[in-house]
Amino acid sequence: MIDESCPIEEVRNYFGNDRFATEACKCRVLEASHGHAVCAFTIEDIHRNATGNVMGGAIFTLADFALAIACNIGENPTVSIHNSIEYLSATKGTELTATCECDRSGRSTGFYTIDVRDNLGVHIAHMIATCARRP
8 A cells, every 4th residue: 555645755766667558648737646646658659649639549548657657646546447538639738747636535445537748738538437446
């Protein structure tokens, strides 16, 4: 378990082991606390699909990374068991930011909402997730 009082650098080091998110997608942790996380990446060519838009998988990875942080700080090890994402708009900006908030945190399950926006304020995606906590 990652303690709620853990400094942000320790959170970054721990979740740096989520290598697809941090190395391939280049996600960064901006904020992290119990039930809350903000993560971002600067859009690069690697994030784009054949039409030049940011690939849905890159957007999902950013949202899922924020979820992983928010649902694991101050909780037993937690994994997502269901995600639903809606892509609302194409990205016009140069950076994407995902903000995850806990809607309800129980002993064995948690419910979270993740919103992804670009640096121009455009709402890019909305994800809801259900997570299971391991004893």
